[in-house]
Amino acid sequence: RKEVEQDPGPFNVPEGATVAFNCTYSNSASQSFFWYRQDCRKEPKLLMSVYSSGNEDGRFTAQLNRASQYISLLIRDSKLSDSATYLCVVNPMNNDMRFGAGTRLTVKP
Amino acid sequence: EAQVTQNPRYLITVTGKKLTVTCSQNMNHEYMSWYRQDPGLGLRQIYYSMNVEVTDKGDVPEGYKVSRKEKRNFPLILESPSPNQTSLYFCASSPGDRGRWNEQFFGPGTRLTVL
Numbered sequence: 001r002k003e004v005e006q007d008p009g010p011f012n013v014p015e016g017a018t019v020a021f022n023c024t025y026s027n028s029a030s031q032s033f034f035w036y037r038q039d040c041r042k043e044p045k046l047l048m049s050v051y052s053s054g055n056e057d058g059r060f061t062a063q064l065n066r067a068s069q070y071i072s073l074l075i076r077d078s079k080l081s082d083s084a085t086y087l088c089v090v091n092p093m094n095n096d097m098r099f100g101a102g103t104r105l106t107v108k109p
Numbered sequence: 110e111a112q113v114t115q116n117p118r119y120l121i122t123v124t125g126k127k128l129t130v131t132c133s134q135n136m137n138h139e140y141m142s143w144y145r146q147d148p149g150l151g152l153r154q155i156y157y158s159m160n161v162e163v164t165d166k167g168d169v170p171e172g173y174k175v176s177r178k179e180k181r182n183f184p185l186i187l188e189s190p191s192p193n194q195t196s197l198y199f200c201a202s203s204p205g206d207r208g209r210w211n212e213q214f215f216g217p218g219t220r221l222t223v224l
Contacts, residue, residue, distance in 0.1 A: 008149075034212075043199055043215035044152070087151065096167070097142070097213070101151035 003027060004090050006100035014108055017078045021103045023088030024070045032091035033064055033071050037084045038102065044087055047073075078107045111136045113216035115200050121222045122190055130185045130219050132200030140203040141183040142167070142213065143175065145196040152199065158183055190223040197221075 006023045013019050025033075033050035048055065050062040050071050061074040071090075075082055088100035113134045122128055134141065142157040144167075154167030158177040172194055174186040183202075187194060197220050201213040 004151075041218075043217055044213075045215070046212050049212070096157075097154060099144075099152040101149055 002100075003092070003098045004088055004100040006086075006088050006103045008101060008103060010104040010106055012106045012108060013078055015078055015080060017107075018074065018076045019078060019105065020072055020074045021086055021088075021105075022070050022072050023090075023100050023103075024068075025088075025090045025092075025098070026069070027090070027092040027098075028066075028069060030069075030090045030092045033062075034089040034091075035060075035062060035071075035073050036087040036089055036099075038087055039084050047086070075105075078105075080107050080109065083107045111214075113200055113202050113214055115198075115216035115219050117219060118217060119220050121224065123224050124191055125189050128187050128190060128221075130187075130198060130200075130221070132183045132185065132216055133181050134183075134200075134202040134214070135181065136202060136204070136214065137180065138202035138204050138214070139180070140213075141177065142201045142203075143173070143183070143185045144199045144201065145169065145194075146199060146218075147196050155185070155198075190221075192223050195221060195223050 035047040036044040037047045038044040050064045054063045059076045063072045085102040085104045087102045090098045116131045139160050143155040144152040146152045153169045156175040158164045200216040203213045
């Protein structure tokens with residue numbers, strides 16, 4: 001079993017739709033959680049950290065469920081510019097980072 | 110401009126020919142790391158460095174070497190490249206303060222092909 005698993009998609013949604021991605025992780029001692037965004041052939045960039053209480057940044061909401069060992073990302077009112085691959089990142093140890101393989105999102109007009 | 114730079118951006122080489130991919134950051138970050146990205150596997154950590162002269166193995170260190178003689182530079186060395194090291198490589202850095210140090214800033218990537 002992979003340490004961090006994501007549905008690879010692709011998710012194809014119309015503009016304005018709400019879409020949600022889940023990510024599961026295997027190490028229950030994991031400390032930190034993140035969502036990164038990666039555009040085609042570009043470097044990953046931090047989208048948002050995921051806090052235990054859940055957090056929101058504009059149209060994006062991230063949730064953490066430690067009991068079930070998953071994190072989620074909700075995107076409301078999807079824009080064409082949201083088309084990208086979304087990477088789930090888990091920090092099982094202080095110096096270590098584990099990336100999921102990514103979920104590809106395409107937002108269509 | 111705060112950034113992480115990598116060189117070269119693209120490289121085609123042959124099996125066994127030693128190569129170095131350079132990585133440099135101008136943000137005074139303590140933590141630096143190398144990843145490779147392969148289809149379906151996501152990013153996998155090769156080596157990381159907590160500070161000058163401190164390096165540790167990540168998930169997939171075999172066939173790679175690194176050094177951290179200066180804070181800003183973290184080169185990746187392939188002593189004898191093989192075709193299974195064909196991949197997209199990213200260097201990343203992160204600030205050292207524990208509150209934010211896991212936010213990583215990535216370089217633009219180096220696409221390596223080993224024939």
